[in-house]
Amino acid sequence: MxxxxxxxxxxxxxxxxxxxxxxxxxxxxxxxxxxxxxxxxxxxxxxxxxxxxxxxxxxxxxxxxxxxxxxxxxxxxxxxxxxxxxxxxxxxxxxxxxxxxxxxxxxLDSDDVVDLVEYLEEPQQEAILEALEIADRVAVEQALTYPEESAGRLMQREVVAVPEFWTVGQTIDMMREREDLPEQFYHVILVDPKMRPVAHVTLGKLMASPRKTALSEITEPGFRTIPALQDEGDVAYAFNQYHIISAPVVDEDDRLVGVITIDDAMIVLDLEHEEDILRLAGVGEGSLNDRFTETVKQRLPWLAVNLCTAILSASVISLFEDAIAKVVALAVLMPIVASMGGNAGTQGLTVAVRAIATKDLTGANVWRVIRREAAVGVVNGLSFALIMGIIAFVWFGSPVLGAVIGAAMIVNLFVAAIAGTVVPVVLNWLKVDPALASGTFVTTVTDVVGFFSFLGFAVLVLL
Amino acid sequence: MxxxxxxxxxxxxxxxxxxxxxxxxxxxxxxxxxxxxxxxxxxxxxxxxxxxxxxxxxxxxxxxxxxxxxxxxxxxxxxxxxxxxxxxxxxxxxxxxxxxxxxxxxxLDSDDVVDLVEYLEEPQQEAILEALEIADRVAVEQALTYPEESAGRLMQREVVAVPEFWTVGQTIDMMREREDLPEQFYHVILVDPKMRPVAHVTLGKLMASPRKTALSEITEPGFRTIPALQDEGDVAYAFNQYHIISAPVVDEDDRLVGVITIDDAMIVLDLEHEEDILRLAGVGEGSLNDRFTETVKQRLPWLAVNLCTAILSASVISLFEDAIAKVVALAVLMPIVASMGGNAGTQGLTVAVRAIATKDLTGANVWRVIRREAAVGVVNGLSFALIMGIIAFVWFGSPVLGAVIGAAMIVNLFVAAIAGTVVPVVLNWLKVDPALASGTFVTTVTDVVGFFSFLGFAVLVLL
CATH class of the missing domain: 1.25.60 (MgtE N-terminal fold)
Structure with missing residues (x-):
């Protein structure tokens, strides 16, 4: 902030x-x-x-x-x-x-009731549904037939739709007579005889136009409909990308079934971001307000995964026990190589995960991005190889040790750059959320490569 | 996704x-x-x-x-x-x-022009401003007098405001006559004789009401104005928190100067999130589309900071060179303790940084949250102390080594839990963005404490 x-x-x-x-x-x-x-x-x-x-x-x-x-x-x-x-x-x-x-x-409005009951246990859900009037209850139950996190669950069913050949005057008269207008609406939707939305008119234009104007003359450009089965994350993306205020939702036959407004899309966008940030940090669905046992349950699994990968890295180190026993400086310096790789990898993967989420990293530019990241890795690697090489030389008085850590730094930052981009891309391609698993993969790679390259070069050169 | x-x-x-x-x-x-x-x-x-x-x-x-x-x-x-x-x-x-x-x-609308020119160099900005008609130019230049990232820069200046005593009929007639209605607007703002907004009416209500209805009878509940100097992040928060569609912006004397709509607030929310995610990963303002040199420039500073903290951790290790020379297993196991602490700390700090951004972590609950996180740290510490203690015992055949790593694990996960919450809270209190710097601080703490406690206990017990 x-x-x-x-x-x-x-x-x-x-x-x-x-x-x-x-x-x-x-x-x-x-x-x-x-x-x-x-x-x-x-x-x-x-x-x-x-x-x-x-x-x-x-x-x-x-x-x-x-x-x-x-x-x-x-x-x-x-x-x-x-x-x-x-x-x-x-x-x-x-x-x-x-x-x-x-x-x-x-x-509550029907979409809010859906939001309330969708994750409740059966008996609690039933108790709440029974409290509703029959029409509302049907609306909520129909919404629940759509998949979780779909446009069908997000939409409100109350819409203002009129035949496409109506005039401004007819529309205004209809609205003055109708008693069940939605609390909030921003467009009048024009539909064909089969209830398929063909265009929409903003209330502002409607209001500013003479009564005899045909609605078809004052429709908005860039009209879009949303399939009821579309994922709510994609809905939020579309609202943000195309600056949509409200859009009709249609079923498989393109018939109008509801409308989604930007305020609901904004909430979804907020939640998706929240989810991405928490997943990147290896926290399941954490919130500060969770109870103690839930918090422990959310954090333990990722710590357990991390323990396994840390043991993997440790076993790489144990391959070089003899070398470390002879040159203890290796034990002092080795975490630096791993840490730098982990950081560089995390930088790259975060940018890649975000770019995948915002659809800025696609098949069209993935190779160019990987080449660019690799080049960044090499430049960063060379810079820090030089700096750290000199520091190691001064610290331990050994130019060879400086050369070894420098070489390992170049290798690890190059690998970190590649892994930081390739891992999220491949996970996304495999339909695994890249935010969820990339971090663990990438830092495992950079730890293993960091320890192996540094200790390996040391064995080749020093012993 | x-x-x-x-x-x-x-x-x-x-x-x-x-x-x-x-x-x-x-x-x-x-x-x-x-x-x-x-x-x-x-x-x-x-x-x-x-x-x-x-x-x-x-x-x-x-x-x-x-x-x-x-x-x-x-x-x-x-x-x-x-x-x-x-x-x-x-x-x-x-x-x-x-x-x-x-x-x-x-x-373009005036708010889009502001968005376009605000970060341009002087001569380029001048060239664009010269292209505008005089009225638009004045509007843009006035907007530029507000601070960067304030409501004043975000708002559009085109508003639909009417005297508070008007009727629906008067308002509709005015709108039919007026030629410069904004492209998108959702409310008619009621103002007092000093141009101070007092309420607003949705276009839907306006449309559905008889012509003789007084506007004051159909105003929306929960009306809010936004100070022109308010930070745009707080504006976006308010839109999301209170489900605002559009809100009038007022100057220091509470006079109407513009209006902000939810689509602009949504863009800001999106950018703020982006910023938080990237900052948490130590990437300045990165985007995949930046040029090579910019990318290097964005990533180098944080890698340099990380190098310093890694050297700090390494110097902690170097205090224990003798111990490592005698028991090489210490070098093998020590990164595990540091890595687990780093992960646990990152989990906690991410939740805390998010909670600060969403105003869920405040003075009212900070102590309760810290106590809860500390308890989570202890439970996680005990669990992994037990597991890792057994693994170390089996791996190196030394029960004492198992006890040492177990004790260090408890200490480090406890410290990680405290640091993960306290560091972002303190940074926020010092008006430093917690997303920007917490990660480095927390992992430095967990690295130093991890190495020091593990190697320290080892010296006390093993040698």
Whole structure:
């Protein structure tokens, strides 16, 4: 985050940037919970946005959270539920008064209910679905027939569509009469007699045009539809790439089934990024608000994988035990070669993983990128070979040792550069998320090559 | 990325996901450039979105890019320029026919022109500003008076604002008469006599309400304004947190100066994430499309920092040269302890850096988070101490060696857990971007502590 920013930030201290829940508010709320003062609690939470109440609940410990939810009781609304992260939400659903839960869910739009129930266990899901009116329930159940993380799950089913031959006046009259207009919509969709979307008109244009204008004369350029089965990540990419505000979703026969708006796409984009960052660091689906046991469970597997690769590297070292016993300086210097390779590899793989995600690294330029990265690796390798060679020479008074570490540095940074690009590309080609596994592969390669090249050259030259 | 997705993806092979420019299209375009067939080039590019043309230009080598731009000539429009990343854009501006450049810039909205010129050198900036009509030029120059990466630079100046006491009918009539309505707008802003925004009405509500309805009766709840000096990262956060579609921007006297829409906020969110990911990996502002020399320049500094920290760790090892000479197994095992600490630390710091960025880690919960991470560190430490202790015992036949590596593992994973959370929190508190520097700090700590504790315990127990 940048800190040019908000002047108020300076005044309230470095800890409380704009939009951060401040500690005072939190303390007052916790006090109300402690003394069981329901009116005070309601008064304190009333001015807050549901998203901020959700954040606050996530930041509390589980004990305070439960007491707050139970005290807040009937005031707890559906908006807060849909803003919560999954772990905390599941927890709260369990001890929310069932009547309050039903009431809360009834207020929500169908796409928010889908979001709420899609990962719940069968009985909990059933309980929530039963609370819905029959029309909403059908809508939610239909959405659940689409695959997880597809456009069909993301879309809202409430659309504003009119025949393609209508005029501005007809459209406005229809909208004044219709009572179930969606809460938020930005386009009127033009459909053909088979309900296939053919174009759309912005509300702004509609509003600014005379009543007798044909809608077909004021349609927007660059109209796109989204297949209901498309992955939500690709949907988010398209919204961001083409600056789409809202787009109709169609089934296999190109018929209109719903609409996705940019605010939902933005949330997906945010989650996908989050996922990429955490996966690059070997943290499954981590969040600060997970319980202790979940956190341990998320982190252990990758540490276990790392233990295996570290043992692999150690066994490479053990091949050279005799050499190390004779020249202990080798043990001192060898981690430097591995560390530099690991860092260079991580730089390259991060750029490659991002470029794959943003579709900037494709079949069209992959060879050029690999050649370029290899060249960068050689230049970096030569630079650090020179620097580290001189340092080793001065440190241990051995020009040969300097030459050995220099040569190993060139080899390892070259290999790191190649591996940093090739590993994510190959994983992506194999349909494995490159963010998830590239790091382990690449650092294993750079550790093994680093130790092997340095100790190997040493054996050839020094002994 | 997930691959449920688009059925067409399966058919075209794993390399060409939805929206990826396929290799065939690229080949055809490059062929047209090779033979200098302008008509063919124009015909091939015509159906493409400006964003896709920009991506394609970024994926080409500089030689092809120049030939394409020169052949495309008059058809090159402003949209493509605003979709390009900075490096390639600056390059193209240099060899674009000045007349074509002027024409291209004239088509753009004022906020896109600001985006285009803000990082250009003085003479180039001047050339582009001169191409603009006087009103646009004034708008751009005013925007440039706001700090870099502020709401003032991000906003568009074209707004639709009406007196707060107007009716739906008056508003619609005004819009039909006005000729300079913005291309995209989603709300009509109600202002008081001093031009201070007091509320807004969605176009959907406006459209669905009878003409005599007062605007003040159909305003949206949760109305927010954005200070012009606010950091664009905080703006993007607010749009995402509160699901804002568009919001008025105000000056220090709360007067309306512009409006920011969600599509611009989404681009900022995307860039901030990109920045965070790359910084976590120690890559400055890298992109795959940077030139060779820029890439080297971006990567060298962090590798140099890493060399210094690696030498620091090596000097810790050199304190124990005698011990290693006597028990070479120490040299074999020591990288395992350091590597496990580095991994555990990176996991923790990534979660913490993300939580700081999303404002989930604040003064209100920092102590609880640190305690929780420390506990996770101890549990992970105990688990891997046991496993690695047994492995070392079996490998080298020494129970004492097993105990030594186990103890060092506990110490290092505990320290890694603390450092992984404390380092980013402290850096943030010092107003240093935690994404930028945490990794180096944390891995230095885990390397030093890893080597020191393992070799130190060994000296105490084994020798």
């Amino acid at each position: 940048n800190d040019l920013a908000d002047p108020t930030e300076e005044e309230t201290g470095p800890d409380e940037a704009a939009y951060t829940l401040d500690r005072k508010a939190m303390t007052a709320i916790l006090y109300a919970v402690d003394v069981g003062d329901r009116d005070q609690l309601v008064a304190l939470l009333e001015p807050l946005h549901a998203a901020d109440i959700a954040d606050m609940l996530e930041q509390m410990n589980a004990y305070d959270r439960r007491r707050l939810v139970e005290l807040y009781d009937k005031e707890f609304d559906g908006e807060i539920l849909s803003e919560l992260n999954e772990g905390v939400r599941d927890e709260i659903i369990q001890y929310l008064n069932p009547e309050v839960l039903k009431e809360a869910v009834r207020e | 997930n691959d449920l997705a688009d059925p067409t993806e399966e058919e075209t092979g794993p390399d060409e996901a939805a929206y990826t420019l396929d290799r065939k299209a690229m080949t055809a375009i490059l062929y047209a450039v090779d033979v200098g067939d302008r008509d063919q080039l124009v015909a091939l590019l015509e159906p493409l979105h400006a964003a896709d043309i920009a991506d394609m230009l970024e994926q080409m080598n500089a030689y092809d890019r120049r030939r394409l731009v020169e052949l495309y000539d008059k058809e090159f429009d402003g949209e493509i320029l605003s979709e390009l990343n900075e490096g390639v854009r600056d390059e193209i501006i240099q060899y674009l026919n000045p007349e074509v450049l002027k024409e291209a810039v004239r088509e």
